Amino acid sequence: MTREEKSIAIEELTAQLAGTNIVYVADISGLNAETTSNLRRACFKAGVKLEVVKNTLLAKAMEVSENEYGELPSVLVGNSAIFISDVANAPGKIIKDFRKKSDKPLLKGAYVNAEVYIGDDQLNMLSTIKSKEELLGELIGLLQSPAQKIISALQNKFAGQEVEAETEAEQA
Incomplete structure (x- = not known):
């Protein structure tokens, strides 16, 4: 060379x-x-x-x-x-x-x-x-987890209120 x-x-x-x-x-x-x-x-x-x-x-x-x-x-x-x-x-x-x-x-x-x-x-x-993409995916998953729990709890609460309202409407 x-x-x-x-x-x-x-x-x-x-x-x-x-x-x-x-x-x-x-x-x-x-x-x-x-x-x-x-x-x-x-x-x-x-x-x-x-x-x-x-x-x-x-x-x-x-x-x-x-x-x-x-x-x-x-x-x-x-x-x-x-x-x-x-x-x-x-x-x-x-x-x-x-x-x-x-x-x-x-x-x-x-x-x-x-x-x-x-x-x-x-x-x-x-x-x-872990690759950068894998770390970002895990981080996003961790950040989404508490928000999804709150949304799920709120949906359950509102669903429970709707059922109560329907039951009260049927009894009236």
Whole structure:
């Protein structure tokens, strides 16, 4: 790779990193062609971009990025692939699902909403992080719950008053 090609690759990686707050780094080496194709297909369906990268180029892109990746560049050893997503738990779920059949992909680390996670032991926690949409849905549900109780109580009270009024009208 020439210097010019390297600088272009770094610029492209920097642009990809600037456009997201969710980056997982994993080792997918040793996967056969069919399994790799299945992994790419699962990523595509989930809206996750999977790309095999050169460690030195990714490290340089992380250095010049506006985001603070902390210790994440230290995991860039051996083969590395990045999973870029808009949903925090999507790459974790994909990796966890593939780990049911094989020992790869192996999570090296992740950058999720300005937090850095290092090591494969973080996979279970990362796969259960709630997305922004899930959190908003829960919040709306919690906010609606008391209002629905009040409306239900008022409807029951008014329904009871209507029944009393009908009974009084029938007796008169």
